[in-house]
Amino acid sequence: MEWLNKDVTIYDLINDHYRLSLWGLRCINIEKTWGLCDEKKLSEVIVGLIDSGVEAEHEDLNGNVIEGYNFIHNSRDTCDEFGHGTNVAGVIAAKKNNGVGIAGVADGVKIVPLKVVNKNGKAHIMDVVRAIYWAIENNVHIINLSMGVEVISSDEMNLVRLAHINALKVAISKAIENSIIIISSAGNNGEDSIDFPASLNSVIAVGSVGVHKVNDTFILEKSEFNNSGKKDIIYAPGEDIYTTFINNTYSHTKGTSIAAGFVTGIVAYMKLIDPKLNQEKAKELIFKSAHIISNHKEEIPFINADNIMISMWREKVNK
Numbered sequence: 001m002e003w004l005n006k007d008v009t010i011y012d013l014i015n016d017h018y019r020l021s022l023w024g025l026r027c028i029n030i031e032k033t034w035g036l037c038d039e040k041k042l043s044e045v046i047v048g049l050i051d052s053g054v055e056a057e058h059e060d061l062n063g064n065v066i067e068g069y070n071f072i073h074n075s076r077d078t079c080d081e082f083g084h085g086t087n088v089a090g091v092i093a094a095k096k097n098n099g100v101g102i103a104g105v106a107d108g109v110k111i112v113p114l115k116v117v118n119k120n121g122k123a124h125i126m127d128v129v130r131a132i133y134w135a136i137e138n139n140v141h142i143i144n145l146s147m148g149v150e151v152i153s154s155d156e157m158n159l160v161r162l163a164h165i166n167a168l169k170v171a172i173s174k175a176i177e178n179s180i181i182i183i184s185s186a187g188n189n190g191e192d193s194i195d196f197p198a199s200l201n202s203v204i205a206v207g208s209v210g211v212h213k214v215n216d217t218f219i220l221e222k223s224e225f226n227n228s229g230k231k232d233i234i235y236a237p238g239e240d241i242y243t244t245f246i247n248n249t250y251s252h253t254k255g256t257s258i259a260a261g262f263v264t265g266i267v268a269y270m271k272l273i274d275p276k277l278n279q280e281k282a283k284e285l286i287f288k289s290a291h292i293i294s295n296h297k298e299e300i301p302f303i304n305a306d307n308i309m310i311s312m313w314r315e316k317v318n319k
Contacts, residue, residue: 014096014103018250022102023211024091024237027220028262029291030105030305036313037269042108045268047092048140048180050131051085051147052117053078055246058086060094060101061111068113069134071127081119083246087253088146089113090244091261092268101250102242105265105305112140123147125164132171136178141271143175144264145184145203146257148195168197176202176279181271183264185256187227194229204267204283205231206260208238209293209302220293222300226256234286235293236262236303266305273312285311 010026011019013034048068056065056078068078080086089104089111096103114131116123128145135143149165172182183204187195198205208223223239238259245251263286270277270285289308290301 015099016096016103017100018102018242021242024241024262025103025105027237028105028266028303028305029307030266032306033266033269033309036309037272039108042106042268042272043110045106045142045271046110046112046140047264047268048112048114048131048135048143049085049089049092050114050116050128050143050145051088052082052121053080053085053115054089054111054113055080055086055244055248056113058244058248060098060244061086061089064093064095064108065089065111065113068115069131070115071130071134072115072118078113078115080113080246082117082121083251084117084121084146084257085113085115086246087243087251088144088257088261090250091241091258092144092265094244102244105262106268109265109268112138117147125149125168129164129167129171132168132175135180136175140180142264142267143180143182144260145182145197146260148185148187148198150187150189150191150193150195165196169200172197172200172203179276179278181267181277181279181282183260183267185260186233188225188255188257189227190225191227192229194227194231194233199229199231201231202279204263204279204286205233206256206263207233207235207300208254208256208259209235209300210237210239210254214295219295220302221295222298223254225254232287232301234263234290234303235259235300263303266303266308269305269309270312273309273316
């Protein structure tokens, strides 16, 4: 696949220790974006990370994480006991060109940890609902929801669970009405249905792509663990991703959650260029600017940062 083997300069733009492990950055085409945008102003963009918290003092995250809230214990303690939130935070906002660790998509963006996932990796839907309303009240610009629940019919749900699902739908609608852009992971069970809330038409659903060897050639291909369905899904790197982890370490990880982090970082740049950008316009730009991966299985849209930014800059200049 010629596109994957194109000449790139991404590794020459950063001095981070593990830069050669960052294949995801290479493939999302972000070189021109980094050059076009005033990254110092990214600090004005706030990402609400609804997850397991974030290790704010990690060497590659400190300074890019601000105070959030713990909805499990109703406190300001958003330390990460599980690791998932710190994984995703690194993909979005790890500091680049600091000579250590990795580089995130959008170094400088402010991550607000909204902790709903406990040390065992479990979350309560109503804590997620509360986190979304907190984001609305505290002027968050983007919400990353790298989690989901399996979609089942209303007849199979008990009344309490159905009420909680409906409450989450309402909260998401309120957030979108307030110009918050919501990105969510499609799920990792290889099912024919997308996890909720990524399954909502209003939400930007993200799937995972990996680099696979086929007939002695390396190509980008949809991950086998992806959930899929009739809804449009934008794809991003989600296999063998090296990122930040708890206890000031790094780890390889995978999943549609991680892929959602790449999309969230790109959306942060989109919000930087157009602070009034809404959910509908963001989705339109993302899919219109996507690179279509075509292989022996199917065609899928893969996120392309530079295409999005160039399109937005042209639109801005022509206004």
